[in-house]
Amino acid sequence: MSDNRIVKAIKNKTKDLEVEMSFFDHLEELRWHLIRASIAILIFTSLVFYYYDFIFDRIIMGPSHSDFWTYRTLCSIGNYLHRSGWCMGTINLHLMNNELAGQFTLQINSSLIIGITLGIPYLLWEIWRFIKPALHENERKAASGFVIYASFLFILGVLFGYFVITPMSVNFLLSYQVSSSIQNLISIDSYLSSVSTLTLATGLVFQLPILVYILSNLGILTAKFMRNSRRYAIVIILIVAAVVTPTPDMITMTVVSIPLFILYEVGIVVAGQVEKRKLKKHTDLLASK
Template sequence: MATKNVDEMSFLDHLEDLRWHLIRITIAVILAGIIAFCFPKILFGVIIFGPTEMSFPTYQWLCEMSQLIGIEDTTFCADRFPFDLQNRLVAGQFSTHIWTSIYAGFIVAFPYALYQLWRFISPGLKKNERRNSRGFIIIASLLFFIGVLFGYYVITPLSFNFLANYSISDKVINDFDLNSVIAVVRSSSLAAGLVFELPILVYFLTKIGFVTPQILKKYRKFALVIVLIISAVITPPDIASQVIVAVPILILYQVSIFISRIVVRNQNKKELKAKV
């Protein structure tokens, strides 16, 4: 399969090639997940349950900021969150351990997954296109990890702080399920990581002519509404949290317009040179 020319490969050959790339990605995720599985104290005690402790760096910073501006009644300076964790399933903790390890393995193996996908796509590109996209894996991985960190250190603490202190009655005691708590950390981090890939997505959409800077500018107002909807979905329903999340996404949208403009400019230069 490796000795075949791309032009000579049939549709089934491409599917077979894609299958092997997906198999390598799966193996990498599983291996990284096994390593994460072997260190439950770090995976759960430090990472997963970190945002549920008031000693988490985000809460410490927010506490200092609230005191600095003179806000006395703040939940960011409390001793602990008003909730406990519970497991209601016989195999709940074991299955949670396995699935959380797999998600951790996916995050760790993300650059390798991009590398395998790039190996599948790159043979169909021209030499100059492969050369111009040389830093794709590094940039895409960097954006993903920045997004994951943003989700973990910003969205997740804000979500826990709001939801844990929200109460409809003193008669209701918060006793959160283990899977529910982990789902907040997982969804917030992964969603932010994928959202931060927006500039990469716009780059490729511009390359194939599906998106232009004019289109991005024209639908900027609609994009603002979509951003606010996304912020409302992945954050607690308070205005401050939504604004905190919306701002970096809007910045990414502006960066995407700049990237799209550069791509179109380079394509126009190539067309002029070809005519000359």
């Protein structure tokens, strides 16, 4: 009896060691995926740092220039509709730096932010490569376009945030005055924080269909629930639009809300497709018995 107990203890210990080694093997694999993603982000950051003069003048400071693409487009639309006041005049932006290493820190931080933004699609690809072996064949097929869809929605959101939300917010906030005796002297950190937050936040908000897909697969969210909750979703979307855009005018909130409404409707379609796929799988399973 004693020998049997020793043998069983050795077998159980061996199994525990195998599980522990497997766990650490997975951690090691994840570490290398993250290292490769970090290297890609570092490369993008280095390129941005090298070409920083152009990137700072034409991209970071782009929404503060009166010849920015958004302002020129609005002016063209206004001229076509014979509406005055749609063309942008001179934007009075006076940036200031009150720290000794402020400009150097600005270049480092902004290069890193842009590098991370550019590297997110590759980071998603590395995460997918790590998760893929653990999925079944049908799950792999169902999620095969995850990286493409998530990257496309993120890039679309970033472009929308940069070309629509950011210039509207910058134009409103710079032109807003409590009193003519107060002069706006904007710190460069404040400007960079506003532009990056508005741009990246919109990119994350545009991931709504991906979030709906994940929750639908987990059985937490259904298309019927989303349809029945549409009226509440409208209120939440308007609140999100009000938070994302620090401008109180209805035009800006409407422009921001429309893509969110579209994303919500796309989410309903995605949830419906997931339910159909689950129903078909269940039907095929019953038919095979």
